[in-house]
Amino acid sequence: MFLMEVKLHELDKLYGDANKAAEARRQYLEKATGAKLENIGKTIIDLNTVVGRNIENVIGAVQIPVGVAGPLLVRGDYANGYFYVPLATTEGALVASVNRGAKLVTESGGARAKVLKDGMARAPLFKLPSLVDAVEFVNWVMQHFEEVKKAAESTTRHGRLKEIQPFVVGNYVWLRMVFSTGDAMGMNMATIAADAAARYIQEEFPKARLVALSGNMCVDKKPNSVNFLLGRGKTVVAEALIRREQLEKLGTTPEAVHEVNISKNLVGSALAHSYGFNAHFANIITAVFIATGQDVAQVVESSMGITTTEPREEGLYISVFLPSLEVGTVGGGTGLPTQREALELLGVAGPGNPPGTNALKFAEIIAAAVLAGELNLLVALARNELASAHKKLGRGAK
Numbered sequence: 560m561f562l563m564e565v566k567l568h569e570l571d572k573l574y575g576d577a578n579k580a581a582e583a584r585r586q587y588l589e590k591a592t593g594a595k596l597e598n599i600g601k602t603i604i605d606l607n608t609v610v611g612r613n614i615e616n617v618i619g620a621v622q623i624p625v626g627v628a629g630p631l632l633v634r635g636d637y638a639n640g641y642f643y644v645p646l647a648t649t650e651g652a653l654v655a656s657v658n659r660g661a662k663l664v665t666e667s668g669g670a671r672a673k674v675l676k677d678g679m680a681r682a683p684l685f686k687l688p689s690l691v692d693a694v695e696f697v698n699w700v701m702q703h704f705e706e707v708k709k710a711a712e713s714t715t716r717h718g719r720l721k722e723i724q725p726f727v728v729g730n731y732v733w734l735r736m737v738f739s740t741g742d743a744m745g746m747n748m749a750t751i752a753a754d755a756a757a758r759y760i761q762e763e764f765p766k767a768r769l770v771a772l773s774g775n776m777c778v779d780k781k782p783n784s785v786n787f788l789l790g791r792g793k794t795v796v797a798e799a800l801i802r803r804e805q806l807e808k809l810g811t812t813p814e815a816v817h818e819v820n821i822s823k824n825l826v827g828s829a830l831a832h833s834y835g836f837n838a839h840f841a842n843i844i845t846a847v848f849i850a851t852g853q854d855v856a857q858v859v860e861s862s863m864g865i866t867t868t869e870p871r872e873e874g875l876y877i878s879v880f881l882p883s884l885e886v887g888t889v890g891g892g893t894g895l896p897t898q899r900e901a902l903e904l905l906g907v908a909g910p911g912n913p914p915g916t917n918a919l920k921f922a923e924i925i926a927a928a929v930l931a932g933e934l935n936l937l938v939a940l941a942r943n944e945l946a947s948a949h950k951k952l953g954r955g956a957k
């Protein structure tokens with residue numbers, strides 16, 4: 560194996576230019592492995608803008624095709640109007656699916672959407688000498704909430720500590736700190752603020768020892784029931800009433816689609832002990848996350864949720880509930896050139912006026928897009944066209 564005298568990650572400093580450093584890394588890797596990296600090396604991203612912010616040891620970029628679904632009519636508190644939703648995916652049939660769902664929703668008068676709750680959580684874990692100390696500690700923290708809040712908020716202009724949710728197991732204490740984070744998804748913001756709060760707490764209550772700044776009750780990037788119940792990021796609901804004639808035009812009925820939802824999404828998910836009482840929230844969430852520069856690992860909890868349906872005389876009532884949608888329009892990967900354009904397409908790039916409103920609007924649009932995708936897959940299953948669609952659009956079959 561070809562060995563370097565300098566460490567790969569030190570090349571940025573050596574060259575003083577991340578683009579040149581990436582080229583040198585590629586040359587090294589090509590020699591060492593025999594792989595050709597000419598396409599990974601072709602990117603419009605000036606790598607100097609991402610090193611120290613988004614990536615280390617960078618060698619280039621990968622490209623993923625982006626399609627649009629829409630126009631999608633959304634009637635939210637922040638998002639009002641027709642939207643074209645950018646979806647980055649390699650799953651043939653997905654964009655077509657959301658697009659047909661968007662058509663159904665839009666022609667039925669649109670989807671109403673509401674953000675019910677908003678707060679990013681970080682839960683430091685402390686250890687106390689005993690259970691008695693643990694309970695005393697929790698009481699002390701609650702009585703000194705204002706001082707803890709001041710310490711946390713000293714690190715940020717937009718972050719605000721809204722609430723601390725305590726959990727005690729033996730002599731361990733989790734303090735689930737919930738922050739409003741403006742237009743940012745807020746994970747760096749909340750982590751840096753929680754660190755300042757934890758340092759203050761330890762100084763003032765020396766019997767408490769911080770075991771881990773993240774104690775897994777946050778919960779970040781793991782399937783879990785805490786976020787499902789208490790929320791994390793944005794808790795959003797969207798609903799629509801799809802006209803009976805429209806479903807009949809597609810050869811199905813509100814009753815048939817409802818039957819698929821109840822038996823598949825509710826009974827099937829219960830049997831599987833699945834966290835997702837839905838068909839494919841993850842498809843839409845992931846595709847929007849990639850297109851708009853969100854942290855894709857947060858698809859794990861952002862795509863948990865429930866689809867409800869109700870056949871009515873006039874058509875099908877359908878709703879989607881997303882308890883833990885973690886999204887932002889500033890920070891993270893949202894400033895990358897293509898991701899920013901995708902946010903611009905939705906009219907939500909950058910900070911909102913007032914701060915926070917762009918992220919709320921974005922969350923409402925995503926919930927409506929999830930509803931469109933969910934509705935369409937249920938329709939497709941009721942019509943038994945899942946396999947044929949994927950044969951045609953996923954395998955290039957004519």
Ligand SMILES: CC(C)(COP(=O)([O-])OP(=O)([O-])OC[C@H]1O[C@@H](n2cnc3c(N)ncnc32)[C@H](O)[C@@H]1OP(=O)([O-])[O-])[C@@H](O)C(=O)NCCC(=O)NCCSC(=O)C[C@@](C)(O)CC(=O)[O-]
Pocket residue numbers: 650652653654655656658659660662838839842935936939944945948949952
């Ligand atoms: C593929 C369709 C939509 C065809 O559906 P169709 O009705 O045969 O298509 P159509 O040609 O009659 O067009 C109807 C509408 O579909 C849209 N449409 C149609 N074709 C396109 C296209 N090329 N590009 C963009 N949009 C398209 C478009 O809105 C169009 O209206 P128009 O604009 O023409 O008035 C349908 O068969 C379908 O939805 N199938 C299901 C596919 C699906 O939902 N896949 C989701 C991913 S599956 C998965 O990953 C999760 C899963 C299933 O494993 C989870 C689980 O376990 O449940």
Ligand SMILES: NC(=O)C1=CN([C@@H]2O[C@H](COP(=O)(O)OP(=O)(O)OC[C@H]3O[C@@H](n4cnc5c(N)ncnc54)[C@H](OP(=O)(O)O)[C@@H]3O)[C@@H](O)[C@H]2O)C=CC1
Pocket residue numbers: 714715716717718740741742743744745746747748749750779854887889890891892909910911914915
């Ligand atoms: N640290 C961790 O443990 C984890 C980090 N991440 C990563 O964290 C990143 C996202 O963190 P996040 O905190 O969202 O982003 P950033 O760390 O990029 O922080 C957002 C920045 O934007 C500033 N800002 C300017 N205008 C606004 C506005 N209108 N609303 C909110 N903030 C504004 C904030 O300033 P100010 O703070 O002064 O208000 C802050 O500096 C992603 O890259 C993700 O991958 C993911 C999971 C865990």
